Amino acid sequence: MAMLGKRRPSRAASGKSGLTRKPAAKPASAAEHSGTLVIERLAHDGRGVSHDAAGKTVFIDRALPGERAEVAVHINRKRFDEAHVKTLLHRSEQRVEPPCGYFGQCGGCQLQHMNIEAQRAHKLEVLRELFARQGIHLDTIGLLAGSTEHYRRRARLGVKVDGQGSVLLGFRAAHSHRLVDIEQCHVLVTPLQKLLPFLREFITTLEAPKLVGHIELLATDSESMLLVRQLKEHAGDARRWQTFAEQQSISLGAWAGRETTELNWYSAVPALQETLCIEGQAPLVLTFAPGDFLQVNAEVNQLMVARVVEWLSPEPDQHILDLFAGMGNFSLPLAGKGAKVHAVEGSSTMVSRIKTNAARNQVEVNAQQADLSDSDTVKALLKAQTPFDALVLDPPRNGAEIVCQALGRYPVPRLAYVSCDPATLARDAAHLVNAGYRIKQVAVADMFLHTAHMETLMLFEYEG
Ligand SMILES: C[S@@+](CC[C@H](N)C(=O)[O-])C[C@H]1O[C@@H](n2cnc3c(N)ncnc32)[C@H](O)[C@@H]1O
DSSP: OTTTTOSSOHHHHHOOOSTTOOOSOOOTTOOOEEEEEEOOEEOTTSOEEEEOTTOOEEEEETOOTTOEEEEEEEEEOSSEEEEEEEEEEEOOTTBOOOSSTTBTTBSSOSOTTBOHHHHHHHHHHHHHHHHHHTTOOOOOOEEEOOOSSSOBOEEEEEEEEOTTSOEEEEEEBTTSOOEEEOSOOSSBOHHHHHHHHHHHHHHTTOSOGGGEEEEEEEEOSSOEEEEEEESSOOHHHHHHHHHHHHHHTOEEEEEESSSOOOOEESSSOOOEEEEEOOTTSOOEEEEEOTTSOOOSBHHHHHHHHHHHHHHHOOOTTOEEEEESOTTTTTHHHHHHTTOEEEEEESOHHHHHHHHHHHHHTTOOEEEEEOOTTOHHHHHHHHTOSSOOSEEEEOOOTTOOHHHHHHHHHSOOSEEEEEESOHHHHHHHHHHHHHTTEEEEEEEEEOTTTTSSOOEEEEEEEEOO
8 A cells, every 4th residue: 555654645746637646544354456447426425436347336446437548446334345446447537636635535525526516516416316315306406516625614623743754734634533734724614724734833832732532613704713622731731722723813722631621721812703795784793602503604504504595585574494504604684674583403512602693683583492303393383383384304415204293284385304314304305295295496506516415405495
């Protein structure tokens, strides 16, 4: 395994493509053998799919449909093999030089070897396929297109001291706990990207880098913030961190201990804010704290919120239920249109955030803490005395199955579902369709470009 143990990606230094790079780690049982294959299609995670002479499925890292390649199998499994490209014999027109030198090593991005159009088309295809498995055909799928680079405003970076005593800062390699040492990142927003090389250099000057668990970076329009998980306090390094933060003009906070959730601020506590500009209403300023859920891509979030408001086009005094409401990302803009919004959120901290945000922006939102995985709670919410005119659903990755099952019995005329997991979305959509809802609009948003993750928006209407 040529790359094992190397601290830097070869391409950054040599200009080579990340295509033939082998996976980070190989299980002891793996037997490597080679063969020539034609790639048939892409799997959901972006790997190429082919079949060997015996008909066994082979997943090939960073191989594209239509390509012919000599591949080496690095993991044998009972039902499929996992392989990487040794030599590319025929190249797809969709293939591009990955913009990041760490692509193929770092597990953060999976699709940088495809042009942007192909990445978007792949996500649409994943969605269509998952829905087809549920017996649902999707017609036109819209696109909310955002910036193609430097969009990610939040990241968690691992810190490790390797066997040779070198300090590593970066993301995990794909399917591995191995840390890939990076000093640049193609998807991080520019202020965080610019900070990375300094941060990397700085960490090597710490007296006890082993005591750093991980680092979180966050940037808003007005400031950048660095949070350190300090496994054990170290007075000398705390002072070093402070000096570094001052030099870089960033806010600094630290958690002392492995489990602590309370931050010690080593700078003025930053006022973290998100400004949402929705047509026809004054800008809304939402405040939040580190650790709160925050959509990672500010530009695409703005587009997404605007699209949901447009789809639901609330009339003044209509009643809207916003489930999994976070800090009020959808609740406030809907309330800004004059709707009476009832926001439900599992975290009581976020409920108080919604209340504060609504009051500061002078919009009316009634916020409540509730566990939306509990079916009695969900039913009680849906059979409210005043029926809801519309509903927003923006659950975490595991979806909102309990809610969608209950929506058959307690129908709501219009429903906007925002999802970060197309598989649970397809499952939940099947419940809705079986209960009499029709899909009126579908859009995929560029929330996580260059990665295999995707964000989808759907508008359903109840037709009975
Ligand atoms: C994907 S986030 C969406 C937040 C918000 N709608 C936004 O756009 O920023 C999902 C939210 O669901 C909340 N959540 C997770 N599990 C929950 C549950 N069982 N009941 C209620 N809320 C839950 C999380 O706290 C988080 O704020």
